[in-house]
Amino acid sequence: MYDTWMRYLTPGQAHHRLGLVCLGVGLQHGCLPTVGPRTLDHHVAVVISAGGGWFRTADGRRTTVNAPALLWLTPGVTHHYGPDPRTGWDESFVDFAGPATATYTELGYIEPDRPVVPLSDAAGARAVVARIAGAARRGNPLLEVETGAAVHELLVVLRRSRADTDAEGDPVLNALARDACRPMSVAEHAARHGMTPAALRTVVRRAAGRSPKDYLLSIRLGRAKELLAATELPVAAGARRVGYDDPAYFSRLFARRVGMPPVRFRAQQARAVPGGVAGTGTGGAAGGDVPHPEHPPPPRSAPSKLPHHDHE
Template identity: 85%
Template sequence: MHHTWMRYFSPAPVHHRLGLVCLGVGLQHGELPTVGPRTLDHHVAVVVSAGGGWFRGPDGHHHTVTAPALLWLTPGVPHHYGPDPSWDECFVDFTGPATATYTELGYIEPDRPVVPLSDATGARATVGRIARAARRGNPLLEVETGAAVHELLVALRRARADLAPDGDPVLHALARDAFQPLSVAEHAARHGMTPAELRAAVRRGAGRSPKDYLLGIRLGRAKELLAATELPVAAVARRVGYDDPAYFSRLFTRRVGMAPVRFREQQGRTLPGGWSDRIPDPDDPPMIEPPHAT
């Protein structure tokens, strides 16, 4: 016996310009029928939360599926899978131009059709929101479900069994040391790695090079210092790891699209009385409490 619930949608061309659109959602459990062999023209994320089964791709290789696990079904790639004897699954069909970027960043893995998960709870909660948004007559259907697909890809990335929930420990160490004036080779040496090994680890965990990963952290902090303090640009540069303020300014301008002084003019929030002495701490965000009822 098996139970199945599913809905399918047909977003308009304007919705596709949002980057991702949801084409369908479903929840199933029990002794489900085998799927395929078949080939789709869009992506599907199948989250198996209980039970087990098998998956076979175009190379004929037989993968054992043990919950919790994710099955990636990608466009143009034949697939064939099913429970043995039963499993619980939820699935989301989606497409859009942003799938190429998510693939480049490693959130979608066409070459890894079966991905072990540490926990399916977060992904199932997001699919549940898509299912609730799928009620008939919801005027926000396409935008609400499309936004949830972005959330689902993040939830699945966090749930991968081969990574800690917040990413590879190497990434945490790089973030901790990001403001020290170290080269990529020096960062690698600190971790007992070659530069090539560090590049591979950061590419796997963050979808980009170590240099670009560090640059994003440094410029983000520089923006905070420019907006919330009255420190001179040269001092901001030194705080985020650049001894040459001219080089920092060129780098900031190229990446942000405006010079540091211009960014401060637009975003400055310094106040009389010492606010500039209390720089926002990214590891200790304030709690925003809901207003009390009156």
């Protein structure tokens, strides 16, 4: 016996240009029928949240599936799978397509070469799928955009839920982020972790979908933008803050990656009030102190409402 619910959608061409579209969503559990062998022309993420079964690839290799797990069904690749007929499994699935799938694959969020991915927890993914199912109700005027946006979120949640991903983030990435603004080469960063540069590239590429150099650069430029927008630090001083002793090189690099030189970015983004905390003597003009991006200031408490008194 099994229970199944599913809905299929047909987004228009304009929705495809948003990057991702949801083509279908389903929630089912029990001793479901075997799927395939079959080949699809779009992607499907199948989340197994309870039970177990098997998955067979086109070359005949059979893999045992134990919940929580993710099955990747990718376009043009034959797949064949099913739950254990004695116990069944709990399954949710989302069919999706769009030009952004190529980028998500390049970044490692979609893994065609790893069709069965163990998860540490399926609750987050199930919650997103449930929201997609809710948004897929007939008559929802935001149907295609709402479900498409949720597919982006699902890919992020699935990436974070992999069993080989630390809940606190990859320790190597955390260390690189912490030391990103120090004037160190990639080789020096690798040496600090007891790795060769090639080994560091492998780790960062798998965790962040980019090279160590690009990962470090993105953090440095992000911090440089914050200093330019929220302080009155000279460009050269800001460059030194983010690890560049040569302000001319920093300006060329900034312009190449951001699309405009630092002075133009500041002119567009600068705030009327310098960064820092008013009344502390640490404003942008005095030294360029701004709250660190990892430690934003707490929100202010809402002012209490005074009771209204009618006057005679």
